[in-house]
Amino acid sequence: MTASWNAPKQERSRRRFDQLLESAAVLFAKHGIDVVSTNHIAEHASIPIGSLYQFFPSKESLLAALIDQYTREMAGAFPAAFDPAVPFEIVVDALIDALIEFDAQHAAFGQLLVHLASPRYTAYVRIMQDVIVTYVELMLGVYFTALNDEQRRRCALVGFGVVKGLSELTGLDRALLATEITTVLIAYVHAFVARETTAGVNDKSGKQ
Amino acid sequence: MTASWNAPKQERSRRRFDQLLESAAVLFAKHGIDVVSTNHIAEHASIPIGSLYQFFPSKESLLAALIDQYTREMAGAFPAAFDPAVPFEIVVDALIDALIEFDAQHAAFGQLLVHLASPRYTAYVRIMQDVIVTYVELMLGVYFTALNDEQRRRCALVGFGVVKGLSELTGLDRALLATEITTVLIAYVHAFVARETTAGVNDKSGKQ
C-alpha cells in the first residue's frame, strides 16, 4: 500500500508521465490490470521501459498514480452544491449522468472499480469508492435529514454497489441502463428512508 | 472459448480431478484468477503438475471445468417450484438465502462473477450469469404476468446486477447486507412493473 511514484519536475517529463498513465489506462481497460505488463505500457506509450521506471518504481506505484489522478479529477466532475428545492430525482439523474461522463473520459474507471473485489488491489481502488460514497452521503444529508450518520453511510454504500453492479452488466443497452439505474436508486432510497425512519419523517424529497 | 478438459475415466483419477478443482477454487477466491498459476494449484492439491495437465490441457480448460461444475450444482441449489400463493417477498428472500448458501459452499463463486467484467474470461463466466438470469425470468413470469419476455429479461438482468454489485461490497456487515439486497430488489421490481405496465395490471405480488 506504500507505493508512491516520482513526480516529474520538468515540463518535458510531465508530458511523458501523463502519457504513460494514459496508456496504462487504455490497456488496463482493454485487457485487465493483471494481464497488462509494464513493458506493454511503455511500448504503447512509445517510451522506453527505463523511463517508465524513472517515474514509477513499480507497477503498483503506477496503479496508485492513476487512481490518484482519477480521484483528484473526480472532485470537479460531480455537481458541487445541492439545492434542496430541486427534486431528489433530478439530482440523482444528474449524478448518474456525471458518472457516465466521467467513465467515458477516464478509460480505466470501470475496470478499476472491478478490482475492488480483487484481493491485490482493493486497498488502492477503495480510495475511489470512498470519494464517491462520501459525496453521496453528503447528498443524502441534504434531502433526508431524518437519517443519522450510520444510516446515510449504509444507504450511500448500497447505492454505490447498485451503480457499480449495474454498470458492469453486459447485454443491456447503455441508454436503457441509465434509466434502470435511476429507477433502482430512487425506489431503494425511498424504501430505505421509509423503513429506517418508521414514517418518512423529514423526507424532503417530494414523495411520501 | 473452445477449452474442454479430459474427464477422468477411473474412480482414482476422479478424486484427483475434483481435488484439483477444489484447490483451484480456493486459490482463485483468495488471490484472483490471473495471479494463481497452474503450478500453485497443483502444489496446493499435492498433485504433480504433469497430472494437472493430464486432465486440463490448459489453464483456461480448468476454469471452464470449474464453471461447468458450478453451473451443474446450481440447478439443485435454488428452490425448484414457484407457488403464486406464496408472497413475492418471501420468494425473493428464499432466493437470496439460497445464493448466500451456494456462495458459502463454492469458494470461487463470487470471484468468478467478478470476472464477468474481465475481458479474458467473460465468455466463460457468462454461463453462470445466464443460468441465474433465466431462473429469475421464470420466477418473474409467475408473479408478474403482465410483463412480456423482453421486460422480464431486462428486470431479471438488473436484479442480477444488483445482487452482484451488493455482494461485492466491502465495509458492510453480511447480515445487514442481505436485508438491503432484499429491500433493493423488492422496491425495484415494484417500481419496474408499475412503470412498464402503466398501472400494475396483473400484478399478483400482493402490493399494488
Place this chain on the structure above:
DNA sequence: GTATAACATGAGTTATTGCTCGTGTTTAGA
C-alpha cells in the same frame, strides 16, 4: 496372462514478467 489404454511423475523448455543499471543527454540555477 497379457495387451492396451488410462493414469502418474517431475525435470526441463520456452516465453514473458517486473525490474536494474551503466551510460549518455537536457535542463535549470549560479
Place this chain on the structure above:
DNA sequence: TCTAAACACGAGCAATAACTCATGTTATAC
C-alpha cells in the same frame, strides 16, 4: 559558462509463467 540534478535509453537479469515429454505404474478387457 559551468555544474549538479533531472531525465533518457535499452540491453539484459533473475524469477516465474504455462506447458511438454520421456519414462514409469495401474487398471481394464479379453
